[in-house]
Amino acid sequence: MAYQNILTESKDRIQYITINREAKLNALNKETLEELHAALTAAFVDGQTGGIIITGAGTKAFVAGADISGFPALDAEGGKELARVGQTSVFDLIENGPKPVIAAVNGFALGGGLELAMACHIRVASDNAKMGLPELTLGLIPGYGGTQRLPKLVGKGKAMEMILTSDMLSADQALQHGLVNHVTPQADLLAKAEEILNKILQRAPLAVAAAINAVNAAGSPDGFEKEIAAFGNCFGTQDMKEGVDAFLNKRKPVFTGK
Structure with a gap:
């Protein structure tokens, strides 16, 4: 399949998936979610792939959120369908996948971007990363699993604070609260993700x-x-x-x- 919004590369049993909408800070739109679903599904059934690393193009953003340009046209039922399809086809697919998925968070991970990172099994962040769920500033709440996954990682109290205030955490704060596993300089981010994944690939x-x-x-x-x-x-x-x-x-x- 020819992708327009993501890049894929296979190397040494690792499937790299890069969200490639740098001009839009890698925001998730319908087409990007569909391509992520296709790439993840293919990687999970590929016998040559042992694990997956997801990152964003450039140095500013992993995923700066969902593309909200289509939101004004949605009513309540449309919003429910948007959340349901996204959760089922991408976020739940990652979390319940049979192969390890590591998020290499290379900058802003906001809204749907943080939800994408949280769906991954392990998170490594660059030291310039900032993470948060700012949906309440739009009159919304997180819709791709944020209210369910964030409390499991940082605890209910901190999750409530992050969601209700829409405040962001720095990479070091995210590490302190258990939202990410490791923080590295930007230049070392993929190497650290590869180090962890290669260790996992030695297991059964x-x-x-x-x-x-x-x-x-x-x-x-x-x-x-x-x-x-x-x-x-x-x-x-x-x-x-x-x-x-x-x-x-x-x-x-x-x-x-x-």
Whole structure:
């Protein structure tokens, strides 16, 4: 598929997805979300891809928000459909995907941009990054999962403060509150994301997918049961047998994803 709003590149089992609307500070519009859905879906089923890094073009913005130019034409039902389609096709797709997705936050991550980063499994930010959910300044609330994911990362009190005031956090503040995993200089951002992802790629792929699924279930009524089921299912994989044998024989495991 030929993309107009994103760039994709595969290298050493990593799929790089760059939102390429630099003149618009990489704002998310309908077409960009559709392309993200297509690229993510393809990467998740590609046997040569082990993980994904999402970033934005340029040095100013990861994603500075949703493209709001079409908002005035929407009524209540249109707004609901906009949120539902976006959440299902991109944000939930990332969070529940079977392969690790890292957000390399290279500047502003506001509104839908922060929601995109929060849907990823791990976040690395450049030291110039600023993050926030300013939707209330537009008479809206976050609609791509922000009210659900932010409290899980920073706690309910801080999430309430960020959403209700629309204040932004600096990269260091985001790190302090657990919103991002690491902060690096801009020049080192992708290298740090690659370092983390390459370490994950040394682990058993089926176990990685199972761990993502189990961690996502944390706090749900059946979270412990999902962990038990996933743990048990690992015993039926060749990778588990390979990992245990490698450990017992003091050698490096060779995982095949089977």
